[in-house]
Amino acid sequence: MENSFKTPFSIVGIGEILFDNLPSGRRLGGAPANFAIHCSLLGAESKVVSSVGKDACGREIIEQLKAKGLNTSCISVNEHPTGSVEVKLSPEGHPEYIINENAAWDYISLNRQTLEVAENCDAVCFGSLAQRNETSRKSILQFLDAAGKNCFKVFDVNVRQHYYSKEIIENSLKLANILKLNDEELNLFQQMFALKDKKLKAIDYLLDTFDLELVALTLGDKGSVMVSKDDISLIKAEPAEVKDTVGAGDCFTAVMVYSLLCRLSIEEANEFASRAASFVCSQDGATPRLPENILAEMKNRQKNTLQK
Numbered sequence: 001m002e003n004s005f006k007t008p009f010s011i012v013g014i015g016e017i018l019f020d021n022l023p024s025g026r027r028l029g030g031a032p033a034n035f036a037i038h039c040s041l042l043g044a045e046s047k048v049v050s051s052v053g054k055d056a057c058g059r060e061i062i063e064q065l066k067a068k069g070l071n072t073s074c075i076s077v078n079e080h081p082t083g084s085v086e087v088k089l090s091p092e093g094h095p096e097y098i099i100n101e102n103a104a105w106d107y108i109s110l111n112r113q114t115l116e117v118a119e120n121c122d123a124v125c126f127g128s129l130a131q132r133n134e135t136s137r138k139s140i141l142q143f144l145d146a147a148g149k150n151c152f153k154v155f156d157v158n159v160r161q162h163y164y165s166k167e168i169i170e171n172s173l174k175l176a177n178i179l180k181l182n183d184e185e186l187n188l189f190q191q192m193f194a195l196k197d198k199k200l201k202a203i204d205y206l207l208d209t210f211d212l213e214l215v216a217l218t219l220g221d222k223g224s225v226m227v228s229k230d231d232i233s234l235i236k237a238e239p240a241e242v243k244d245t246v247g248a249g250d251c252f253t254a255v256m257v258y259s260l261l262c263r264l265s266i267e268e269a270n271e272f273a274s275r276a277a278s279f280v281c282s283q284d285g286a287t288p289r290l291p292e293n294i295l296a297e298m299k300n301r302q303k304n305t306l307q308k
C-alpha cells in the first residue's frame, strides 16, 4: 500500500465512545476511542466518529477528548443516554465488561463534514459492523466506503459483547486491509471458517482469502505476531506489573498503525506496539500517555526511515 509520508496523519476511530467505570475510577473508553486517543497522543490529527447523549456525561466526554487534543467535530449528539461500561477486574487485572444497552454510541449518524474526513483520512479503525443498531452499521459502512484506497482500514475485532455472525465478520474482513485480533478471536475465526490448522496457517488463510495487507495477533503476556504476505514478526511481551489490561489491545493497534504510517518496518511496528501495550497494562485505565523514551525512539526511527 502506498502512503505518501506526511505528518500529522489524519486518523479516525469509528464506533463506541463511553465511560469505563473501573475500580480505580471513571475513564474514557470504547475501543475505537482508545485507538484515536493514543493516535492523538502520538501526534496525529485524530478524531472519533461516534455519538454521545445530550446529558452531562456526553458533555464531559467531549471536554475530556478536547483536553487530550482530539478534534470532536465528528461526534454527533442524540436523545439516547451516553454509554458506559462497568469493568470488573480479575485478580490478574483482566477485565470483564458489562455494557449498557441502548446507549448513544450505537446511533452514529454521519454528516457531510464527516464524509469529507473519511475521504482524507490516512487510517481508520473500526470494531466491527456488529453494532446493534442499523443506523450505526450503515454509518460505519458509509465511512469505510468513502475512505480512499490508500487509507489503512483496520478491523480491530471486538466480539466480546457485540452481536456478530459469520456474515458480519466476513463483511468486516472484506472492508478491511489490516486485521488485529487476539487469541480468543482467532480461535473463534478458526471455528467459524473451519480452519483446523495451526495459528499461522489460519492467519495465512485470512490474509489470502480477504486480501489483507497485514494481520496482527496479540497473545496477552505471551507477546504478538504480525504477518504480511511477505514478512513476519514475532515478539515476546515485555514483563509488566499489571494494574489492569484494559485497552492494551487498543493501544497496540494505535501504535502499530502510527508506526506503519511513519513507514517503520513490521518488526519495528510490532516492537513499539508491544512495548507501548505492556506499559498500558502497568497503568490504570486504557489511555495513559506513553513514556517519553518510547515516543522519542519512535520519532528517531521515523527520521532514520525518512533519510533512507
Ligand SMILES: Nc1ncnc2c1ncn2[C@@H]1O[C@H](COP(=O)(O)OP(=O)(O)OP(=O)(O)O)[C@@H](O)[C@H]1O
Binding pocket: 181, 182, 183, 217, 218, 219, 220, 221, 222, 223, 224, 237, 238, 239, 240, 242, 245, 246, 247, 248, 249, 250, 251, 252, 273, 274, 275, 277, 278, 281
Ligand atoms: N500481562 C501482560 N503483561 C505484559 N504485556 C501484556 C500483558 N497483557 C497484554 N500485554 C500486551 O498487550 C498486548 C495486547 O494484549 P491482548 O492480547 O490482551 O490484547 P486484547 O485482548 O486485544 O486487549 P483488550 O481487548 O483488553 O484491549 C499484548 O500483545 C502485549 O504486548
Ligand SMILES: O=C(O)C[C@@H](O)[C@H](O)C(=O)CO
Binding pocket: 016, 018, 019, 020, 028, 029, 030, 031, 032, 034, 085, 097, 099, 158, 160, 161, 246, 247, 248, 250, 286
Ligand atoms: O468492548 C467494549 O465495547 C467495551 C470496551 O471497548 C471498553 O469500553 C474499553 O474501553 C476497552 O478498551
